[in-house]
Amino acid sequence: MRFRFGVEGDLTTPSGDRLAVGDPRVVEFLSGLARRLLAPAVARRHPELGSLGYFLRPAELKRSVDRMTQRQDALVFPRGNVFHLPPANVDTIFVYSWAISALAGNHNVVRISSRSAGAAEVILEALRETPADPVIARTQRMVTYGYDDTVTAALSKWCDLRVIWGGDTAVDTIRKLPLRPSARDLTFPDRTSWAVLSVPGWRAADPAARRAAVVGFANDAYWFDQAACSSPRTVFLVGGRGTEAAELRAEFLQLLLDVVDRRGWTVDPAMAVEKRVNAYELAATGAATALDFPDNRVTAVTLAGAERAPRRWIGAGAFPFAEVDSLLGLAPAMNRQDQTVSHFGFTPAELGAFAVELGGRGVDRIVPFGSALTFGAIWDGYDLPGEFTRLTTLKVT
């Protein structure tokens, strides 16, 4: 086992250290970490760390603490021991999950994948360099170990809350290892996310607004190779069909290629082949009626209908398109697996009606283009500060 952060030693030994919800020592440490992540040199190389740093700013931390402690009907305490199993490939998720839990005063063990690289290494380095009260290193630990069920089993018995990120298979595999009777799981399984684009809204937007929308969409799609849970995949063109929609799509793709060009993003040949394979599969099964490969970085797929939108990942820079008459008409095609819908060009009333129509049966986040990857304390339908704390009721008479 490799200790990446925190004091080395047995992870499951009972600890005498006590942290409070919103403990000042944790707040100070997280603020210090934020400063490091927001340093221009870091943010330039890993833009996704910029949003992480923003999330950890003192003002944001205070807001989170306030939300945890605001209730009048109960006393709020840390949940206890929390064991996090974040995804291998989205470098920043482990920090969000851990940071909220640490802020809630929990003792945390985070399993960092051995496949972690790039941004994750930068974060771990920043963690180690940030000045901290010694209690931080004793209560907050990050480790890397192989697929070792005995370690995972011991930590599962140790924790009061086990946080499992990753695919359905990962969740199923880890769930086979029992928790203490009083403990429970918080799971973040496979998700799919979409983009919705209002045809009338696009037409009403001026060129600058259109470009800004595409810049936001491009970040959402390309930052994690379109494979993060929140990365938009299929684009639904809403409220305009035929030539109108076709013109919009052509303009959208042109702007997208332009943005990708300016950013210097590339898609390697293996990924381009992967996209071909997936696009051909969609065509072979009749889900797609037309395929366009203008460039390795952009693959455009015309779907036979909204209900044929693929829920699995089909490659970095692969965009199925489908036309629908209205957002309300799209609602029946959404299900529990669907997480984020990022939008452009709709009125607040349209979006509100869409959310109400969905009724919680699918889609946990509805956010504007450019915000799909912005992590929030409410995630996958869970109020994380609530999940990471426990409540004591006190009645005097």
Next chain:
Amino acid sequence: MSVFTLSQASKEEQLVKELSALTEHHRARCEPYDRILSASGFTSASSIADLPWLPVRLFKTLELKCIPDDEVFKVLTSSGTTGDVSRIHLDKAAAAEQQRRLAATVQTVLGSKRLPMLLVDTKAMLKDRRSFSARGAGVLGMSTFGRDHVWALDHDGEVDLGAIRGFLDKHGDQPFLIFGFTFLVWLHLYEVALAHGLDLSNGILIHSGGWKKLIDQAVSPEEFRDRLRRVGLTRVHNYYGMVEQIGTIFLEGPNGGSLYCPDFADVVVRDPETWAELPPGEPGLLEVVSTLPTSYPGHVLLTEDLGVVHGIDDGDWPGKRFSVLGRLPRAEARGCSDTYRGAA
């Protein structure tokens, strides 16, 4: 008799016609294939490079065949390290034709008589169901071109020096065939022949299976030939082929250094950014075309191998001569999935 006869110009003329007809044949009989071509906007091709290629991996994820279920005579599978395997459907005619063409191809270097055959492999491998498909099929397919077969490795995969010596005593003074995977030949035949002074000078070696393991040991294809020459083995032919185009092999010429395309097949090297055909000398992704796949739409395939055309109509045999340079690394995405697998 040779199947390496056509100049590139006559091959181009002939293959465009035949492969275009095959494309239409497959479109009419394989709906998924027709849908792919329609969705990509394909109408017709005026050159081999214009023909619509399928990524070879598609045969791992889709069932693509152009024959009704009751005419399926054989389903071939490739070995896959990740669990996905290609499934190639042959009818009786296609199965017979691929065997006939393979025979014609190897007879170019072996002659039409069946030769005594030394297999640089273990018979035990045929019984191992897990590793059988590719290696076993390769050995079995090739073994029909020989007679009086002797296995050079025993059941534990160890060199069976007695068996090799017995084979050479009996057949060593006449032409004989040696077949095996490149790495096994290097490890178990070359080194043993060197150590024990075996005389392989009447042997004709046909070998395949990729250079990766040898390159890891810093043995280049040139060095492989040079060193084999030291044990008397001068007639050495590497080949390249895949189950998805069964019956078609690209064979190394007598002077080595290049693979050649039989008259019914060709290669196109593509720029992996623009997908346009690259001129000789420029490496890219290798596409293989062949008129043999009549029962499934595998006549124009984009492989996941990198290759380079060295020259056209300027080598041992007419047409393109090329090399395979290695595999395109597999695409891996960043993403939320795949946190944890159980310890096997």
